[in-house]
Amino acid sequence: MISADDLIALIRTYNPKTNADMIADAFAFGAEMHDGQFRHSGEPYFTHPVAVAAILAEQQMDDATVITALLHDTIEDTKATYAEVEKRFSKEIADLVDGVTKLTNLQLNSSETKQAENFRKLFMATSRDLRVTLVKLADRLHNMRTIKSMRPQKQAQKARETMDIYAPLAGRMGMQWMREELEDLAFRVLNPEGRNSIIRRFITLQKETGDVVEKIQADMELEMDKAGLSVDIYGRAKKPYSIWRKMQEKEQGFSRLSDIYGFRVITQSDADCYAALGAIHQRWAAVPGRFKDYISQPKTNGYRSLHTTVSGRDGKRVEVQIRTVEMHEVAEAGVAAHWSYREGVRVENRFAVDPARWIAQLSERLDEDHDHDEFLDMVKLEMYQDQVFCFTPKGDVIKLPRGATPIDFAYAIHTRIGHACVGAKVDGIRVPLWTRVKNGQSVEVITAEGQTPQATWTDIAVTGRAKTAIRRALREEDRERFIRLGRELVRVSFENIGKEVTNKALKTAGKSLGLSNVDDLLERVGAAEITSREVVSAVFPDLAKSVGNEIEARRAVIGLSPDQSHSRAQCCQPIPGERIVGITSRGEGVVVHAIDCEVLVNYEDQPERWIDIHWQEGTHSVTNTITLELTITNDAGVLGRICSVIGEHDANISDLVFVDRKPDYFRLLMDVDLRDTEHMHIIMNALEVDSNVASVARHRDPERAGKVQRRS
Structure with a gap:
C-alpha cells in the first residue's frame, strides 16, 4: 500500500496546487474508520480504497474525486456517517461518497429483471454526478485485479457482471484502456483456457517471426x-x-x-x-x-x-x-x-464531450412503466454501439449504431416519422426496411398517413430509441384492440342471460373488481386477465352461473378404475366425439390423447402404459378448450364479428394471440371453450361462412405434450 505522502506526490505531478492537507486528512480518516477490517486476501481493508484513489490519481482526477475514493466505503462499512463526512470535508465530497454507497448497494445478480432495475437506478444516480461512476469503475477495476482471493463462485459472478455492465460502461465513457483491462481480467476468470491458448499462440508466433x-x-x-x-x-x-x-x-x-x-x-x-x-x-x-x-x-x-x-x-x-x-x-x-x-x-480539452449528456438523455427516456427487460436491452444497445453516419436528403448527418436499418434512421429523425414509415430509399433505390445501412449512404424515409408500427419492427430495429418507441406504440394499439375485444365478449355474455350491457353496469363491475374505469375493465377482459363471467357475476351474481365454462367437472371418460383421475393432453386437446386412448403418467393419473396424436409414437414401446378408454355417450356439460388457427382480413369490425359468432353459438373465448400481422391479413390462435366435436364443427362452419375469414383450422402443438388440463 502506498503512503499518504506517495499519493500526494502522485497528485502533485499533474496538480501542484492540490490540497495536500485535505488529502492527508482523508487518508488518516479512512485508515481510522477501516482499522481492524481485512480483505479476503488477509490484507488490511484500507489497502483497497488507497489503490482506488491511486487509479483515479493516475487519471489526473481532481481532489474531490480522489478523496471520495479514499472514503468510498466509510459510510457503508464503518461507523462514519454522511453528516460526519460533510462536516469534516465538504458537502460535495459527502454527496459523492453517498452516491458511491448507493451504487454499491445495487448488487447485480443472475436475475435479469433485477439486473435491469439495478441498471436503471445506476443511470439515474449517474446523471447527477459522473464522478460517482468513475469511482465505482476504479473500485471494480481494483477488485478485479485482486479477484483471486475470492471463492470461485463469487469470482465467476463478479466477472460476468464486469463483462456485461462495467466493461462496456467504461468503454461508453471513453475509457477504452479500462474497458480492455476489465474485459481481459473477466476473461481470465470466465475462460482461462481460452485466454491461455491465445497467449501460447502469441509466444509461438513471436518465436517464429521475432x-x-x-x-x-x-x-x-x-x-x-x-x-x-x-x-x-x-x-x-x-x-x-x-x-x-x-x-x-x-x-x-x-x-x-x-x-x-x-x-x-x-x-x-x-x-x-x-x-x-x-x-x-x-x-x-x-x-x-x-x-x-x-x-x-x-x-x-x-x-x-x-x-x-x-x-x-x-x-x-x-x-x-x-x-x-x-x-x-x-x-x-x-x-x-x-x-x-x-x-x-x-485546462479544457476542446475535443472532450461530456458523456453526462448521453446519460441525461437516456435518463429522460426512462418511463417508470417500461418493462425492465426492455430497458436493459435498450441500455446494452446504447453502450455497445459502433457508429455509422448516414445523410438525410437535405444533407443532415444522422448517427446510428452499426447494423442499423431505415427503421432506426426514421426514428432517429422523429418518433412521428418512425411511426408513419412504410418504406425507404437508400442512395435513391427502394430497399426493404430490414436493409443494413452503411457509412456515407443517403437515406430517404417514405411515410404514409394512417400507418402504425408493425410488431415485426422490433426484430428489425437496432437502436434502443426505435425499439422503445415501437413497443410503446404497440402497447397502446394492443390496449385499444383488447378494449374492443373485451366489449364484444362482455356483450355476448350479458345477452346470454338476457341483459343489456350498459355503462353503469360496467362501472359497477369495475368498481367491484377494483378497477378505476370501464376501459381498464374491458382491456382486462380482452387480454383474458378477467373472464366475462366475472364481470356478469359482479353485477348479476345469481344469473352468472349460466355464463362461461366454469361448471363443476364430472367423470366423462369410460374405462378408468374408481381410483384413477384423468386429464386432457394439451398437445392434441381431445374432446368428446373423438376416438381417444389413455396413457398412464406418474403424478398425472391417466392422460387422455386423441387416437391420432403425434406424441403417441413416443409410447409405442411401452404397451403397459396404454389404457383403452372412450368418452361417455350423451351431452357433455363440461366444456373443453381447443385452439383454432384463423387467418382474417385486417378490416374494421372483423374480429368483433368473429367473437360475436362464437358467443352466439354458446362458446367462450378464453385466450387470443396474434402470431403474424401483415398489412392486409392477421393470423391468430384462439382458445375456444366448447362441448364436443359437433359443437366444434358448428362453430368452425359458422366462421368459414364469413367472407373476411380466409381460413379456419384446428391447431395442435406436439411441443405442449407435457402439459395437461385437469378434469377429475
Missing part, C-alpha cells in the same frame, strides 16, 4: 521521417479477449486472424493526421472497407481518430489509429479528460 511489432514500428517511423512529420508511434499486440472476440465473430481460428497488431500514430495537428495517413497508404496497401474518419465525424463520447487497416510487413494486416495529442488524451482518459491538468492548471 518481434513483429518492433519491426513494423521501425518501418512506420522511417516513412514518417521521409514525409517530414514529427510523430510518436506506439505498437502492441491486441489483448487476448479482443482477439478471442474476433475469432468468435469471424468464426476463424487464430492462424487465420490477420489484424492482431495495433499501432497509434500521435501527431501535432489535424493536418498532420491526414498527412500521416497518406504516407502510410503510399507505403502499404490499404484494406478496402476498413477506413474510418472519426475526426470529421466523432463518436458521441468525443472520440476522434483516423482508423485504417493495411497489409504491413510480410503481408500481415495491422490496424493503425492516427490522432493528435489532444485527441489521444480523450481517447485514453475519456470522461476523465474533463478534469485534465496541464502544467498544474486545469
